[in-house]
Amino acid sequence: MTKRSYSMETRAAHEAETRERIVRAAVRLHADKGALHTPFAAIAKRAQVSPQTVYNHFPDMGALLGACTGHVAARAPVADETAFRGGRTAEERLRRLARAVYARVEFYAPWLRLGYHEAAFSPDLAAIFASGDDDVRRLAVAALAPDREPAAGFVDAAFVLLDYPAWKTLTRERSTAEAARLAGDGLADLVPRLTRPTRLRKDLP
Numbered sequence: 001m002t003k004r005s006y007s008m009e010t011r012a013a014h015e016a017e018t019r020e021r022i023v024r025a026a027v028r029l030h031a032d033k034g035a036l037h038t039p040f041a042a043i044a045k046r047a048q049v050s051p052q053t054v055y056n057h058f059p060d061m062g063a064l065l066g067a068c069t070g071h072v073a074a075r076a077p078v079a080d081e082t083a084f085r086g087g088r089t090a091e092e093r094l095r096r097l098a099r100a101v102y103a104r105v106e107f108y109a110p111w112l113r114l115g116y117h118e119a120a121f122s123p124d125l126a127a128i129f130a131s132g133d134d135d136v137r138r139l140a141v142a143a144l145a146p147d148r149e150p151a152a153g154f155v156d157a158a159f160v161l162l163d164y165p166a167w168k169t170l171t172r173e174r175s176t177a178e179a180a181r182l183a184g185d186g187l188a189d190l191v192p193r194l195t196r197p198t199r200l201r202k203d204l205p
Helices: 003-035 039-048 051-057 060-073 090-122 123-142 154-162 164-170 178-195
Strands: 147-151 196-197
Touching: 003 039, 003 060, 003 090, 039 060, 051 147, 051 154, 060 123, 060 196, 090 154, 090 164, 090 178, 123 147, 147 164, 154 164, 154 178, 164 178, 178 196
Parallel strands: none
Antiparallel strands: 147 196
């Protein structure tokens, strides 16, 4: 290995470590103060770098929020199709989904506490929240398959039960596990009212 290649690898490793330190600092500050009330200078101070170094890695708030979201998401409990795989009925699959989503929301709660309201004032945050909301809505529909499909109103009603405000309300006097059982029961109650049997597709001659 030449001295130049070693120097380049060392510099790349240093840059990656610095970037990670900035992201960790931003994540902690966003939980404490909210993203919109955390200036880059405060992040630089906590990460022990110059403000210009923060800007070099993250030229705007959108880039920083994307990195912070990825950092937190990588450590959060998984809430995807694997959460309800194996459920024999739509009701059982929706209950499993509620447990997975609520566990993930509980993990995200320190950032949702302020970010949920800040999203109304930040297009970057709004886009992140919208993406997460779309994932939850998609999972609610996926949990019905293969034997049920949504009728009008199901997706909106299911989302209300799985969204952060529902978790926050239901966990005021109970654990997340207990809250998830209530939400799961509510989702199961929607099945006979707002879903229908999957239509069988007939092969055309």
